[in-house]
Amino acid sequence: MTPVLTADQISRVKATAPVFAQHGTTITKHFYRRMFANRPELRNLFNQTHQASGSQADTLARAVYAYAANIDNLGALGAAVGRITHKHASLNIRPEHYPIVGEHLLASVVEVLGDAVDAETLEAWRLAYAQLAQLMIGVEAKLYEQAAWSGYRPFIVARKEVESDEITSFYLTPADGAAACGYEPGQFVTVKRYVGELGVDQPRQYSLSDAPNGQHLRISVKREGGNEQIPPGRLSTLLHDGVEEGAIVEVTAPMGDFRLDRTKTTPVVLVSGGVGITPMVSMLSTLIADGSTRRVAFVHACRNGRVHAFKTWLGEAVACHPNVTRAVFYEELEATDREGVDYDYEGRIDFARLADQAVLPDADYYLCGPLAFMQAQRDALVARGVDASRIHSEVFGSGALE
The missing domain is CATH 2.40.30.10 (Translation factors)
Incomplete structure (x- = not known):
């Protein structure tokens, strides 16, 4: 049964949101150290590179802060919950993992904050965590039911x-x-x-x-x-x-809520940086395989031709399908890079130069690449009048678009 918090408990959790804004990363770093010391087998579930850099602790701290700040309006967390649960299901996170995390997270709050957190507030957080866990477990159960197979x-x-x-x-x-x-x-x-x-x-x-x-x-x-x-x-x-x-x-079975809406007939703008090209290749390949005549603008940025993956494939896709256009930006040109063949523009993506090709009022925009790259493209598109609800992004590792 999902716990129900009282009005006082909700107020206590919400009031602690600024504490997590200030001390959250200290708490979450302590949490990971504590949990791995007591349950070393769980290191298999976590990216140890992100652990070493501290980025995973930062991400968890932001997530806890967002939960506390929205404890009275969990609907505002819908997109974040969707992304996190797909990641969890892909990592084979199961219901039995949640009590372990809760035990060590709450213990870490006490050990870091000490007398700054009283018994009533700690109990409110215990119930709030149980509420969040039940929400996540329920969503993940549906994902497991729909998955092509279970586990690895x-x-x-x-x-x-x-x-x-x-x-x-x-x-x-x-x-x-x-x-x-x-x-x-x-x-x-x-x-x-x-x-x-x-x-x-x-x-x-x-x-x-x-x-x-x-x-x-x-x-x-x-x-x-x-x-x-x-x-x-x-x-x-x-x-x-x-x-x-x-x-x-x-x-593991395919997961992820970043996906092309294949039911639409409106234009698609695929925007990628570096290895972020990979889901865009899947999207364009699928549209071609479906025989779609939707207008597609494929916008990609990378350093130069040496690191430009799928270069030949993209050129052939544009040549064979009149509904597909490309705009490739190289930031560090090499002598062998050919304008109009390998790339189209020098420098970083600039939507001012693509106004007629890739800034379309009824298009959906799909972004993938480094976080700073996606934030810059999102900001540029919104500044040019694109509705934010039409901009979709995939984030791996730590962070999220604001």
């Missing part, structure tokens, strides 16, 4: 194809020989591999980068980091260097 399933790497200097595609087929499942363009899967240097399994979520075809699931993985500023991505490096054709990987 073995897939064979049937093919491995280099798309650019940084991105490689993996074609995955079910190890049991069954057909590949359907999904909605824009959705993602979780891939899990054991990382020896950490001593734990590590999950990572990757957008599907092809149209549903019943033959394979394709993910296209960027090799992360590996320079002085950013250390090598543990799982991306493992996939690039240690997973060859014929290898087995564990995969």
Whole structure:
């Protein structure tokens, strides 16, 4: 039964929202340390790179703050709950995990804030957490019911194809020989591999980068980091260097509420930065496979031709389908990059230069890329009169669009 908070308890939780705005990250960092010390097996469920950087603690702190601030209007959290529950279901988070998290989160509040939180406020938070847990569990139960399979399933790497200097595609087929499942363009899967240097399994979520075809699931993985500023991505490096054709990987069923609305006939504008191109490739490939005549503007930004994945595919899609246009921006041109062939504009995406092609009053806009990139594109579109309700985005890792 879902707990019901009294008016006084709701007021107590809401009143503590500023506390989480000020001390939330301190509490959540303490929480993760505490939980992993007591339940080390749960490290398998969490991205340890995000743990090390502190970004996961920051994200949790913001989520707790948002919940406390909206405890009397949970409907305002609908979009956030939808995104989080899809991520949870893809990571195979189950009802039995919630009491563990609640125990260590509330204990962390007490251990960090001490006498600043009284018994009545702590009890209000206990009930509020139980309420939130029941809400999430209920939504996730429906996602599990609708999923193509439960938990992790073995897939064979049937093919491995280099798309650019940084991105490689993996074609995955079910190890049991069954057909590949359907999904909605824009959705993602979780891939899990054991990382020896950490001593734990590590999950990572990757957008599907092809149209549903019943033959394979394709993910296209960027090799992360590996320079002085950013250390090598543990799982991306493992996939690039240690997973060859014929290898087995564990995969969860497709999830995600960032998806192309295939029921509409109005224009579509697909806006991506870097590896954010992957769900856009799925969306455009699906529209082409469906025989759609919808107007599509494919807007992409990357550094140069060396890192421009799916360059040939995009050129062919535009050449063969008059309803599809492209606007490719290169920020760091190289001598071999050809204007009008490899790219269309130098610099960063500028919708002022695309007013007739990609700023369309009845279009839906789909954004994927680094958080700062998506925020900039969203702001630019809104400034040019695009209704925010028509702008859809996918966020991996930490953070959310404001």
